């Protein structure tokens with residue numbers, strides 16, 4: 152029987168494909184500055200003196216330095232990188248996923264990253280998986296990352312995109328069908344004749360937004376197009392051909408005819424709330440933003456410049472552009488792309504995540520912002536009542552000229568876009584670790600506080616329902632991003648006032664009046680979005696012992712277990728209605744019950760029993776019983792010595 156690409160990568164790494172849980176030992180690991188401090192503090196707490204895989208630490212999110220906090224984190228990350236032998240990308244060098252593609256991605260390899268968009272690497276045939284910081288710390292120690300064996304969905308691409316339709320429109324069309332929860336437990340593997348019509352940039356855009364479906368990963372083959380891409384970066388030696396066998400099997404196949412793809416847009420406040428751009432035409436805009444790890448390649452910039460060349464942006468629109476990397480910015484200045492954008496009225500931002508996660512450029516109250524980014528959860532832009540729409544750079548640039556959402560086909564001729572054959576870079580903001588430097592000074596500034604550690608549970612749990620949440624609650628809802636919050640990623644006590652603040656401003660104050668232990672009740676796909684383990688660490692630090700939801704997003708569920716918080720699901724999802732805010736729930740003998748896997752819970756306030764389950768692998772059970780992964784691994788490493 153033929154193999155698909157996912158299976159080929161797994162088998163080539165000596166991993167047993169017949170297990171229900173795959174034990175992945177990544178070749179490479181990436182971290183980014185908003186999640187990295189806990190990662191490296193945890194690596195230190197494990198007593199590790201040298202990293203095992205190839206590790207790159209990117210300083211890319213927290214580049215807005217309005218006080219000491221972000222620079223404190225950066226100083227720590229720079230010191231610890233040198234000490235442990237970690238490579239480092241300095242602030243200003245660009246966004247982790249774009250940079251990883253440019254500098255390190257290897258077809259056929261496995262990459263684990265403390266960021267949910269790590270699957271971007273799939274654009275060049277590398278299996279990228281996003282994970283919580285603690286899992287990444289453990290992988291840095293050379294231990295495997297455990298992931299439930301995903302279903303592999305084949306996405307067969309046929310035909311060719313019409314002019315003005317783009318990779319962004321492909322993934323938005325898929326999101327519309329699959330939805331933000333439809334990808335959980337799945338890898339999306341793209342194949343078919345249509346693949347050849349897409350560049351690595353376009354493939355990366357598609358893999359990047361696979362994260363919005365909750366997918367474990369997304370993958371494209373590595374072919375002659377991948378070779379040309381790597382060659383343009385001077386990295387052809389890293390190329391490896393990787394294609395599915397002709398008789399490769401997939402659990403399910405979705406067929407997409409590219410010639411039928413139209414310009415699409417995701418409406419507020421979810422990436423799967425997708426319509427045709429033509430249906431939204433005329434929607435007034437306050438802001439247009441081009442960039443983020445989804446659409447910040449040289450091609451994206453050049454297309455926008457081609458459209459804007461010799462034109463002027465509308466008076467009502469602020470156009471902000473953030474290139475994916477310094478290399479791209481430098482090329483843009485060489486080729487005139489930068490001049491065309493600036494002349495049209497664009498505001499050029501640093502090569503960072505920036506507005507994507509609410510770090511600057513928040514829209515005015517009640518206005519509309521059209522962005523080429525990947526997430527439009529309510530409030531993520533920094534303005535709670537702003538409406539964020541997601542679309543391609545083509546739609547964005549054309550709409551910036553008109554001042555309202557415009558079908559890009561209105562422009563007529565598609566601009567000529569030349570991509571330089573040579574995209575090499577001097578690497579001036581990459582610091583390659585020579586080898587570990589034990590005597591390296593590591594400065595921990597006042598913003599860096601110890602990370603909380605989970606605790607083993609009492610025999611019986613009494614939990615008050617502190618929050619009843621709906622479906623698709625994102626980690627941004629649990630613990631927001633944005634400039635204020637990201638500066639506190641190394642300071643858990645200071646983050647407490649922000650927990651659940653998007654859903655209930657007073658939440659952290661109310662929690663003071665509750666009993667010490669509490670539970671959140673959620674709907675489907677609880678914890679979607681980012682990989683930030685802070686969305687578990689912070690509520691856990693003030694008494695959250697369990698989450699009872701209809702279903703969980705993959706990374707969030709794992710983060711709960713990693714901190715010893717019990718992820719419970721309803722056996723009958725209608726039982727969700729049997730719990731009200733403030734109800735007291737009892738779970739007797741939890742340590743025995745989680746082994747079953749059904750867990751009986753008694754709603755003391757209403758006098759009814761509710762059947763839940765907690766399906767855990769044996770290892771996950773041990774982690775929960777140990778009070779979290781750090782305790783579990785520390786015991787294991789000590790035992791090894």
Ligand code: MIC
Pocket residue numbers: 185186212265266267268281508632680681682683
């Ligand atoms: C995001 O896009 O939400 C982030 C910020 O990149 C997160 C990581 C984080 O919260 O630090 C992600 O996607 O994992």
Ligand code: SF4
Pocket residue numbers: 212246266268443444445503504505507508525
């Ligand atoms: Fe950065 Fe946005 Fe990409 Fe997250 S999604 S890594 S914040 S650019």
